[in-house]
Amino acid sequence: MQTTHKTAHPSMTTRDSFVERDGQMFYKVEQSQWLAPFFINVVSACDVWMFLSSRGGITAGRQDAQRAVFPYETDDRLHDQAHTGSKTIIRVNEQLWEPFARTSLPKWQVTQNIYKAVQGTSVIFEEINLDLSLSFACQYESSERFGIVKTAILKNLSDRPVQADILDGLENIMPCHVDKGLQANASTLVDAYKANELYPESQLATYALTTLINDTPNPIEILRANVAWTDCGKAQIALCSQVVEAFIHGRPYAYGESAYGCKGAYFLRYREEIPSNGQCAHHIVVDHGYDHSTLVALAGILAGPITDTLQEDIRRGRERLHHLVAMADG
Secondary structure (H helix, E strand, O other), rough: OOOEOOOOOOOOOEEEEEEEEOEEEEEEOHHHHHHOOOOEOOOOOEEEEEEEOOOEEEEEOOOOOOHEEEOOOHHHHHOOOOEEEOOOEEEEEOOEEOOOOOOOOOOOOOOEEEEEEEOOEEEEEEEEEEEOOOOEEEEEEOOOEEEEEEEEEEOOOOOOOOEEEEEEEEEEEEOOOHHHHHHHHHHHHHHHOEEEOOOOOOOOEEEEEEEOOOOOOOOOOEEEEEEEEEEOOEEEEEOOOOHHHHHHHHHOOOOOOEEEEEEEEEEEEEEEOOOOOEEEEEEEEEEEEHHHHHHHHHHHOOOOHHHHHHHHHHHHHHHHHOOOOOOHHH
């Protein structure tokens, strides 16, 4: 079934329908760029919570707002977030394309689609660049074991190979021990205490405060951190959003270094030759509240192949939610 919705301008027509994608049923909104921003939730069978704006803003975490990995915001502020959540820039043939860029003067002829799984466990933002014959999709899901999962998929829609230089990541990742009141009332002070560090000889990053923020001159050690990691072993890692300007202007950047006194970010950069009608993909995962022992355990898990384990945990979460809903509804 397909429904057409007309907007003020005849060319700005949106359509919605149910489609199958990767073995799941999704509700699809085509040409979503012509719609006013709207609120989307992603449900799970565990304690991971996630809310999205159709413009790409995100707030997410575990259990409640005090354990947010991205700043907890109200609906209206979520729509206005320009530097929180997913950020992607792709260089092809010395031309730059930023999927989902917010600009009133578009450089490319694009169409944007939003998909939401019928169960509510997954949301996909897709932009198709008709000029470059490429499509980019950003998918959000949850994993009980690993946390909030972003899957990035770049597809080559042409009949020739494409060399792509990819910068993709997440911005404004929160450190642990920052509740919503502290973030809302003292965000600049919080930034000054932030430490974004790479775990030795890995792509695992930690986000913590250098000390607990308090009204005394005594430092208080922080024993927990939020984390981010990827399954893209060949990627270079950057933990600060300054890498975006460096990438755009072709300037060198010191990848693989820690960053202090700035908002947390997790960017990966790599080059990929995508065959005709082929694709490349990677995952970025963020989670809340790791102590020393769980951090060492996670580093050990990430030392081996992780993609299949991650996807299996996501699949089990979908099945568990289906079971819970079936039990509640009879």
